[in-house]
Amino acid sequence: MKAKLHHIIFENTSELPEKWDNFAVENIFLQKKYLEILAFSSPENMTCFFIGVFQENQLVGIAIAQFLDGKKLESFGNRDRCLKKIVRDFTFKNFSSQILFIGNNMLTGQNAFSHSDQISTVSFLNELKKATQMLKKKLKHSGKKIHLTSFKDFTENQTNDFTQADFSSFYRFDIQPNMVFDIQNHWFSIDDYVDDLSKKYRDQYKRARKKAEGIEKRKLDLAEILLLENEIYNLYYHVAKNAPFNTFLLPKSHFGIMKKNLGHDFLLYGYFLDEKLIGFNTLIKNGATMNTYFLGYDEKIQPEKMLYLNMLYDMIGYSIKKHFKKIIFGRTALEIKSSVGACPEQMFGYIQHSNPLIQKQMHRVFNALQPKVAWKTRSPFKN
Template sequence: MDSNFSFQIYSSVHNLPSNWDTLAINNIFLSKDYLNLLEISAPKNMTCHFIGLFIDSELVGIALSQFINLSDVSSFGERDNCIKTKIRNIAFKNLSSNVLVIGNNMLTGQNGYSFSKKLPYQEGLLLLNKVAIELGNEFNKKKSKVHLTIFKDISETEIQHYNIPEFKSYFQFTTQPNMIFHIRDSWNTFDNYIESISKKYRDQYKRARKKADGISKRKLSLEEIKLYNTRIHELYMDVAKNAPFNTFYLPENHFTFFKKSLKDKFLFYGYFIDDHLIGFNTLIKNGDDIDTYFLGYDEKCQREKMLYLNMLYDMIGYSINKGFSQIIFARTALEIKSSVGAKAVTMYGLMKHSNPFINFFISKAFNYFEPKLEWQERNPFK
């Protein structure tokens, strides 16, 4: 690597270079505003660092890392109380509880770094590998030994750049795909979308809307989010604890901070029966994209009212009406998301265990802990 290349690790957004945001112009999730939010409202078991990459003294790359202590979380959720889950939790806590992620573990997609044209891609990756080693050494000194280092959510085109000796000891893996909904140029209104789907899926839409009778939906202001804060957290935890895998839980005031900081770029929708909050979803405007963020709901209402499916239709309607180009629906609930028209996009990751012996067997261990997900892809369009 050219000696002109260097990196700087920052533990506070306050210390970032003044021109940081010029490299975050295409991704809100690398902007100072968003990173500041992470600093003040990240989950308790997560420590964030912000990385500047330089040629001489010129900032040419920015990145995010997250150190996650999984021993603070029941990682495999409360839904599956079987022997395998218990074995997985014990193995995780003893062998893989401290994870260093180069990227953002709270989102789906490549939101971990951005390079200017002056920084060759592979040079940027070599620097980030050095950053991972440096951070590993720092955490080791604090008696928080890094077990796993992960480069997260790499696209099909980007993964080729990692084919260099420095990443040879990393295990390449795929998990659940990112579900992305592309908005066609011919759709000017939500009705155009409904017209483009087949009768079977129009019937699904009508059935969902009929079931949702009696539910009112409204966009919540900062004051209203504060007012419903306890109930919001309760609904979020109801969903989170039933997830098959968790690496963190959001703190109770997380959404308040988001609305306060991101203002109109952060949308919070509450779903009510009478004046009782039964569910919510959140969206973040990211340039031409809409990213779905966290949601929550009352499980009984969700089943009776097809609430989750109705939320998906609402997100699609909003995004079409406001002229966005795509919705990042992220992972989980793959089949229902594909039933409304989202397409699966494969994402890759790279992982390395700090113990060379365990690292040698990491592919076998990964396949045991992460069984292949069976799901049926749908195509709702005519």
């Protein structure tokens, strides 16, 4: 008979078991060097915890948890100024603002956990459920009552384990899809990608590149990122504040600390017009996958120069050149990402409210919190 699982909750990365990274070889977002960034430069309203799952004294799995305090945010997004936004903000602040995530709310995809083949995902999930109860007690002792507990983001196939682990007391939800760009084996440069586009989208590519003439794109090193920290943050902050819904804001130091910790695995490209920074984007290398991260731009210049679209093409070009297999574009700006060839991957999560009466109405609460985005799928490639 196998020994029972148990868990330990760590609050500091310095406490993590020596073999932690053995379970994060295939995912940089679970590695110590990335988790240290969360420890030192996470949003002001976010507290991170790290869960080690053990069988006897042997580490058999790892997970990340985040407590998000929405009450510390001035606003949850300023783009939609309407009655629905007022209702959404009221619902969030009063009934759903203190959230415990198993997973990383700053990323898209399954960056929540990893475990040994010695144990099943079902038994691991059952132990994580126990860990959430422990975390809720810990937070309650410090005066923070959890409204919602959520496990995120999982594909349809990955949800089978949650069914077997009996997550019936949770509400299963689906959110806006993760836009994933698959890089074809016969692409060796951006020209190969463009050759595969239909005439309409080849013309879009040429028009965007023409509009961007005069803009200098430059990869920034750590010294340059620190020198331009204020300008980078202002561009990021403007885009973040004007998003339809936001649950956190990064601190100003975040991008510098990302570069310091991740080195060559973190890329920040600045876009300059007349030597002034007008935009930037960031990329994180994760094995054979390229993950897009946060970006920012000057809204007065962006439309005329088609800056955002040019950033997408640049990310595609770099990823093809460096032989990545796919790009994770995330779940914003779905239609424009579809127009460059990204495809939607449906993601699911599980959520539970501390109030059983509200939990029964969770489908309504969730719909009030989650902004609906209407968009059309594009097919940019030749048939």
